[in-house]
Amino acid sequence: MSSLADQREGYLAHIAVERGLSRNTLAAYRRDLARYERFLASKDVGDLASITQRDVxxxxxxxxxxxxxxxxxxxxxxxxxxxxxxxxxxxxxxxGWVTTDVSRDVKPRAIPQRLPKALSTGQVEAILEAASAGDGSAPLRDRALLEVVYGTGARISEAVGLDVDDVSLDPGGASVLLRGKGSKERVVPLGTFAVQALEAYVVRARSPLAQAGRGSAALFLNTRGGRLSRQSAWSILRVAAERAGVPDVSPHTLRHSFATHLLSGGADVRVVQELLGHASVTTTQIYTSVTQDTLREVYTTFHPRALG
Known part of the structure; x- marks a missing residue:
């Protein structure tokens, strides 16, 4: 390989196989490296071996x-x-394309930590109730979808990616098979409320929705009988949140709330890590900051010796 473009594609092909990155992540890396190549071209640098640490x-x-x-x-x-x-x-x-790694001592910029927003249990319940308001198949589907997202900590994309065969509603052992980033799979238990909502949807609503299509293995269907999209699922959550009077709800809000409520209840952070499908416990530990802030607020408010 001689050109920068060839070497870039060789690297991207490598990480696609070795790290199992998603299509979106690979696309982002390709854009990042293309920007780097344009920068190098502006300095008349045409190959990796000519790049210096100062360039990076x-x-x-x-x-x-x-x-x-x-x-x-x-x-x-x-x-x-x-x-x-x-x-x-x-x-x-x-x-062996170069003899030294000139980027080794160049560190990424520090990212300001933003604590995830978590809803109260009352707000979550209000959203779930709002999702099921109305008649027909859609409210049953919407309630089941949001119960699964909050009950399992699934990403919206993981929830809409579920097929019927990915769900087990066996009494005492209900679970879903979620496919996360890099096609990594995990089995997450289903709670009673999610099971009840799914049973109501599957028995009473999925078949009418499926009749509009040509047959789909997807669990959550749109009105045309096809798989519900991420955008439609996000719209379902947004509308339910607006009805419930809960502001600033994003697609990840229920997932954040799932993790925070588990940790607040005493769950081990490594168990929550497995449930969320995080590769590293460090990613999960951001939620412990949220619960520590809550503990500090409660202590300051109620302990008689907390304030002078």
Whole structure:
């Protein structure tokens, strides 16, 4: 391989196989490296072996400041871009394309930690009740969908990706098979409320929806009998939240609430990690900050010796 484009595609093909990255993540990496290539072209650098550490440092700095031709990136996007560049250089060294990794000492930008927003249990219940308001098949489907998302901590994409055969409603052992990032699978238990909502949907609503289509294995169907899309699922949540009077609800809000409520109730963080499908417990530990803040607030409010 001689051209930067060939070497970039070789790296992307490698991480696609070795790391099992999703299509969206690979597309983001390709955009990141294309921006890097444009930066190198502006400096008349045509191959990896000619790149210096200073080049990589200048590129990392430019990500935050932007240029006349490219807008500055948010900290998370800038950090991901530097990670992609470092990975490419590390791979190039392993392949023998270069003799040194000039990106090794260039660190990604620190990302300000944003604590996830969690709803109260009362707010969650209000949203679930609002989702089931009305007659027909759609309210039963909407309630079942949101009960599954909150009851399992599933991502919206994982929930709409469920097939009928991925769900077991056996008494005492109900569960769903979720497929997460990188096609990683995990089995998550289903609680009583989710089971009841799914049974009502499957028995009374799914068949009428399926009659409008040509037959689909999907669990959650749209009005045309096809698989419910992520956008439609997000709309279902948004409408239910508006009806319930709960502001600022995002597709991940129920997932955040699932994790926070488990940890607040005393669940072990590693169990929550498995339920969420996080590769690292570090990702899950952000929720412990939320529960610690809650504990501190309760202590400060109610302990007689907390305030002077």
């Amino acid at each position: 440092e200048e590129f990392a700095q430019e990500l935050g400041t932007g240029t006349a031709d490219a807008s500055p990136l948010a900290p998370a996007s800038a950090s991901r871009t530097v990670v992609a560049v470092r990975g490419w250089h590390k791979f190039a060294l392993a392949e």
